[in-house]
Amino acid sequence: MKLIKKGAEGDIYTTKFGSDPAILKTRKVKPYRHPTLDNKIRKQRTIREASMLAEAKSVGIRTPLVYQVNTSDCTILMQRIDGVMVRNLDGSKLKSACMQIGKITATLHKNGIVHGDLTTSNFISKNNKIYAIDFGLAQKSVRVEDHAVDLRLFKEILGSAHVQIMDSLWKSFLSGYKSVVGLERLNKILNQLSIIEGRGRYARME
Ligand SMILES: Nc1ncnc2c1ncn2[C@@H]1O[C@H](COP(=O)(O)OP(=O)(O)O)[C@@H](O)[C@H]1O
Ligand SMILES: [Mg+2]
Structure with a gap:
């Protein structure tokens, strides 16, 4: 095994x-949490991650196959x-990946899954195919509010990690998202997003 x-x-x-x-994903004991609560949280996130990876796969998203789940030491193989x-991508590869991520996110949302860490x-x-990982914070929800929160994180990440081309990447993401859920749903979510961002006005996409 290599760290x-x-x-x-x-x-x-x-x-x-x-x-x-294979990849072994472990979950650390948090010494500042009460041991009983800590065990419960780590166990819950481990189970959630494994089941959400499988559920995402069942709706057609590329995710890693889960080989083994160990709920006593809280690991997933x-x-x-x-x-x-x-x-770590750039240029046109990054732009096209953002479009794919938009499609993946919309497919998850359409099936009532919020990724939680986009x-x-x-x-x-x-091979030019995009795989989704890290479902430890994923949740089931069909609410516009929860879907908008998912989008907000992705937009923030683009603004910090990929700042020079943020606008064009965000547009690619949105066009991928729209291609799955349609314009009406996208605009509902963008409206909610602008409320969360404190702008409180419509930011519509045509
Ligand atoms: N199944 C996998 N295949 C390849 N790399 C992976 C896989 N799972 C995780 N990684 C790598 O490890 C990193 C951290 O894993 P992740 O599940 O995102 O945990 P964390 O909660 O620490 O972000 C990822 O960003 C990726 O580089
Ligand atoms: Mg991660």
């Missing part, structure tokens, strides 16, 4: 499942997608 990422929530290792490349994080580090590009 590839140390995170606040847990560590990520590359390993094998039989002969297939899953398929490793050997590609490039969308965060960042360009949580999508992997492999």
Whole structure:
């Protein structure tokens, strides 16, 4: 096993499942939380992540296969997608990835799934196909408000990580999103987004 990422929530290792490349995702004990509560939270997020990965796959989204879930040490063993994080793409590849992420997000929303952590580090590009990962904060919801919150995070990430071309990436994301849910639903969500952003006015897309 090789450690590839140390995170606040847990560590990520590359390993094998039989002969297939795999990822082991762990969830750290949080010493500041009461142990009983901490166990409950880690267990709940582990189960949620594994089931949401599977549910997203069942509605046609590319996600890693879940090989094993261990609810006592709170780990998930899953398929490793050997590609490039969308965060590390640029130019036309990044733009097209944002359009794909828009489509993926809209498909999730249409099926009542909110990802909860839409960042360009949580999508992997492999052979020009985009895979969604990191469903630990995903939830079931069909509410416009919850869908708008999902979009808001993605927009913020574009503004911080990809600042020079944020406008064009955001437009690509929205056109992908619109192609799945339609203009009327998109405008409802953009209206809600502008309320959350404190602008309180319509930001319509034609
Ligand atoms: N199934 C996977 N295949 C390939 N890389 C992965 C996979 N899962 C996670 N990673 C890599 O590890 C990083 C962190 O994993 P992630 O599930 O996003 O956890 P975190 O909660 O720490 O963000 C990802 O950004 C990605 O680079
Ligand atoms: Mg992540």
